[in-house]
Amino acid sequence: MADAWRLLEQSDAGRIAFRALRSDDSIHVRGWAAAQLLALGEHSGALEILEAIAAADGLASFKAKVVLSEWLAGRLRPPL
Numbered sequence: 001m002a003d004a005w006r007l008l009e010q011s012d013a014g015r016i017a018f019r020a021l022r023s024d025d026s027i028h029v030r031g032w033a034a035a036q037l038l039a040l041g042e043h044s045g046a047l048e049i050l051e052a053i054a055a056a057d058g059l060a061s062f063k064a065k066v067v068l069s070e071w072l073a074g075r076l077r078p079p080l
Helices: 002-010 012-021 027-039 046-054 059-072
Strands: none
Touching: 012 027, 027 046, 027 059, 046 059
């Protein structure tokens, strides 16, 4: 996780890789990548992904709701 964060934080290639994870098959990976990008100020695509996940049921939905709530309250800080 720490290595992934360093890659994301320190390079354009890292952000490109995280953007690609927004379309991963796993709802958990999509949510995690979107949350990281949102925390870094990249709202494009991240909000839509988290809102779609939040509208579903289950653990991923709960996590997405918490991320969105924290972001709206101004408390979302990377790394997550």
